[in-house]
Amino acid sequence: MQTEILCRPAASVARIQMQEGESITCEVGAMIAMSTAINVETAARKRGSSGGGVLKGIKRMFAGESFFLNHFTATADQQSLIIGPSLLGDIVSHPLTGGSLIVQGSSWLASGADIEIDATWQGLGNALFSGEAMFWIKCTGTGDVLLSSFGAIYEVVVDGTYTVDTGHIVAFEDTLGFTVGKSAGTWLNSFLGGEGLVCKFEGHGKLYCQSHNPPNFGKLLGPMLKAR
Amino acid sequence: MQTEIRNRPAFANIRVLLESGDSLIAESDAMASMSSTVAMKAQLAGGFFNAVIRRLFGQESMFVNEFSTYGTGEVVLTQPFPGDMECIELNGNTILLQPGAFVACESGVKLSAGWAGFASFFGKEGLFRLKASGTGKLWFGAYGGIFTRDVSEELTIDTGHLVAYEPTLKLKMGMAGGFFSFIFGGEGFVSKVRGQGRVYLQSRSMDGLAAWTNSHLY
Numbered sequence: 001m002q003t004e005i006l007c008r009p010a011a012s013v014a015r016i017q018m019q020e021g022e023s024i025t026c027e028v029g030a031m032i033a034m035s036t037a038i039n040v041e042t043a044a045r046k047r048g049s050s051g052g053g054v055l056k057g058i059k060r061m062f063a064g065e066s067f068f069l070n071h072f073t074a075t076a077d078q079q080s081l082i083i084g085p086s087l088l089g090d091i092v093s094h095p096l097t098g099g100s101l102i103v104q105g106s107s108w109l110a111s112g113a114d115i116e117i118d119a120t121w122q123g124l125g126n127a128l129f130s131g132e133a134m135f136w137i138k139c140t141g142t143g144d145v146l147l148s149s150f151g152a153i154y155e156v157v158v159d160g161t162y163t164v165d166t167g168h169i170v171a172f173e174d175t176l177g178f179t180v181g182k183s184a185g186t187w188l189n190s191f192l193g194g195e196g197l198v199c200k201f202e203g204h205g206k207l208y209c210q211s212h213n214p215p216n217f218g219k220l221l222g223p224m225l226k227a228r
Numbered sequence: 229m230q231t232e233i234r235n236r237p238a239f240a241n242i243r244v245l246l247e248s249g250d251s252l253i254a255e256s257d258a259m260a261s262m263s264s265t266v267a268m269k270a271q272l273a274g275g276f277f278n279a280v281i282r283r284l285f286g287q288e289s290m291f292v293n294e295f296s297t298y299g300t301g302e303v304v305l306t307q308p309f310p311g312d313m314e315c316i317e318l319n320g321n322t323i324l325l326q327p328g329a330f331v332a333c334e335s336g337v338k339l340s341a342g343w344a345g346f347a348s349f350f351g352k353e354g355l356f357r358l359k360a361s362g363t364g365k366l367w368f369g370a371y372g373g374i375f376t377r378d379v380s381e382e383l384t385i386d387t388g389h390l391v392a393y394e395p396t397l398k399l400k401m402g403m404a405g406g407f408f409s410f411i412f413g414g415e416g417f418v419s420k421v422r423g424q425g426r427v428y429l430q431s432r433s434m435d436g437l438a439a440w441t442n443s444h445l446y
Contacts (some may be wrong), residue, residue, distance in 0.1 A: 010238035010310075088238070088310060151310065152235035161264035168260045183259070184268040184293075193270035193293040194256030200264065209261050209304070211234075211241040216257065216308040224438035228445060 001112070003144060005091050009152040012091040013084035014110070018074035023113035026070045030083040030109055037076035042068050059119035059135060071113070085109055085148035092153045092208065094145045100174040101145055103137040107170045107210075112143025138174070147171050151212025162201045167213035173205035229334075231365070233313050237373045240313035241306040242332060244295070251296045253339075254305050254332040256289035263301030269294045278341045292339070305332050307369040314374050314392075314428060315367050322361040325368050325392045334364030345399065359395075368392055372432030379427060385419045388433030394425030 001024065002017040013032060016024055028042075044057035057068065072081050085091070094101055096115060111117060120138035139145045147153065149170050156162055158176055163183070172178075179202075183195035190196055201207060229250040232243050244252055246266060259268065270291045272279040279290035295303050307313070316323065318337055324344075333339070342359035360366050370391045377383055379397060393399070400420045421427055 009235055090239075151306070152239040152241070154234070154304070156261065162261065163264055163266075164261040165257075165259055184270065189268070189270045192291045193268060194289045194291065195259055195268065195293065211239045211260060211304070211306050212310060213260070213306070213308065217310075220308050220434065221438060221441070224434065224442075226442050226445060 001144075003093050003146070005093065009090035011084075011088055012148070013082055014091050014093070014146050016081045016083070016110075018072075018079045018081065019077045020074055023071055023073040024081070024110055025113060025115070025117065026072060026083050026110040027085075027108060028068050028070055030085065031070065031072070032082045032084050034072065034081040035074075035079040037074060038079050038081060039073045039075050041071045041073070043071065044068055056118060069117070073113075083110055083146075087148075087150045087214065089149045089151055089210070089212075090153045091146055091148050092155075094147060094171065094206075094208070095143075096139060096145055097142055100138055100140040101171050102174055103139060103145070103147060103171040104169050105135065105137055106214075107147050107149060108137045108139070108145070109148040110146040111139050112141075112145075115139050115141040115143045115145060145171075147208060149208075149210035149212075150214045150217070151210045153208050153210055156207045156209060157205075158201050158207050159204050160202070162207065164199045164201065164207070164209055165195060165213070166197055166199060167215050168209045168211075169199060170208035170210050172201065172207045175205035176201050176203040176207060178202065231315070231367075233315060233367075237312035239310055240369060241304055242313065242367055244303045244305065244332075245300065246295060246297045246303060247300050248298055251294055251335045252303070252332055253335060253337070254293050254295060254303075255307075255330050256291050256293065258305045258307065258331055259293065259295075260304040260306045262295070262303040263297075265299045265301035266295055266297045266303055269296075273339055278339065294335070305367075307331055309369075309371040309434065311369055311371045311430065311432070312374045313367055313369040315365055317365055318360065319363055320361075322359060322395045323366065323392055324395055325358040325360060326390050327357065329368040329370065329391050330358050330360070331367040331369045333360065333366045336362050336364035337366050338362040368428070370428075370430035371434050371437075372430045375429055375431065377427050377429065378425075379421055380424055382420055382422045383427060385421065385427070385429060386433070387417055387419060388435040389429050389431075390419055390421075390427065391430050392428040393421060394427075396425035397421045397423040397427065
């Protein structure tokens, strides 16, 4: 399986070349185009696993994802699948080699068939105040995970501590943990400065951030729209 | 201090490498991420009077943030909409920024609220605009791409596309064509800048996006 990201960074799509028997799991609605010898299967659980699908599907819904997943399997060699997210933005491919990647719900686009996808809880404080969904998507196993964003994606290698504004997190390795806290030295400064709460990462690992913040864009456009 | 505008033109954002003694002023909520060695402090945008005007008439925050560090650290600054950014160096001259365009500046740049006039208000460009003067780098952004025009006499600009202009230019209101065009041509009022100087325009407008989206709501 080979993945190529096209049209970066403004309107990225991923083209996945598959050989017979290879398979990838995608977010519902991500498929843009595909060759004829690709079989599509919609299920609530990981392909080939048994049981626990309904519960995992419900947990995924709390993480801002869909209840169902689509599994694309090539039934012949040289098949290609093109997938993309709905917002304007970038896609990156993160290689997993046994560890786990914690993904912000709406940023998970696809992952290899050998990767387990589950919703994960990041603690009550983080769930309430991080500005993200209550649950996060946890990807574990070996293979590639495709992440999407609103805006460009930039990578930060954290060694110690690093601060990210709420709404800018795409994904992070589980060797990192975060707590929600004040952005400036004092609470007064944090709120006067408009940054409010931020996520403070600690540990050693890779962190993906998005350059733009979907809720901020929504807040700007929302008042200009007519009432329904 | 080292600065770089990344991911142009679709998702421009500024990566700043701060060293001890450097200081940078950025728009409220512009910070996307930063090293934990960087300190952030809120301050009134150009003094109390200017800050109040900014809040009341520009629908912007009264405060801006000042970033500094004792060691070294990075800050990533962004804007709420997708688009390009421009960096200009002020050297005693002044530039006028439309509401929402300001992203960041060096500490030598002075920010104040400038009266834009009723023509600007009726052109939906706001009663006040931000006046940046002094010395140092200034960053501003746009929804869409940014392009410049050097005006020698007059330039007609559709409302919502103006980002910044030099104070040697005067802003007036007008109709794009005759009365018929005004009603049916879809351009409505337009801004006319007169004089000699440079204007910065954005290739898309939030009003345009809102109008398109509104026509698809049901």
